[in-house]
Amino acid sequence: MNLEDIRLQVDAIDARIVGLLAQRARLVRDAVRYGAEQIEARERQEQIIQHVRYMAEHQGLPPHMAERIFRSILAEMVALEKREAGL
Numbered sequence: 338m339n340l341e342d343i344r345l346q347v348d349a350i351d352a353r354i355v356g357l358l359a360q361r362a363r364l365v366r367d368a369v370r371y372g373a374e375q376i377e378a379r380e381r382q383e384q385i386i387q388h389v390r391y392m393a394e395h396q397g398l399p400p401h402m403a404e405r406i407f408r409s410i411l412a413e414m415v416a417l418e419k420r421e422a423g424l
């Protein structure tokens with residue numbers, strides 16, 4: 338394994354992350370279309386954060402890092418939904 342191999346693997350993971358984020362954004366859009374009461378469902382967001390922290394802890398990722406990343410993802414998802422709703 339050399340630096341180039343490692344960077345290729347990092348790039349492949351980034352491509353998967355972007356694909357998953359696009360898929361996630363489509364599902365959130367569906368949630369809003371199919372009955373979510375509010376775009377900014379705070380309680381649901383806090384459940385997601387707690388679950389993500391738990392999963393991170395069990396997979397060797399610092400929970401505070403997972404929380405920060407997911408708070409940013411959630412904020413962007415909500416902002417996207419608000420823009421699309423013209424809010």
Ligand SMILES: C=C(O[C@@H]1C=C(C(=O)O)C=C[C@H]1O)C(=O)O
Pocket residue numbers: 365368369373374375376377378379381382385410411414415
């Ligand atoms: C409207 C919803 O989705 C919004 C987006 C979320 C997300 O990105 O996971 C979570 C809660 C809501 O802020 C919902 O799931 O009820």
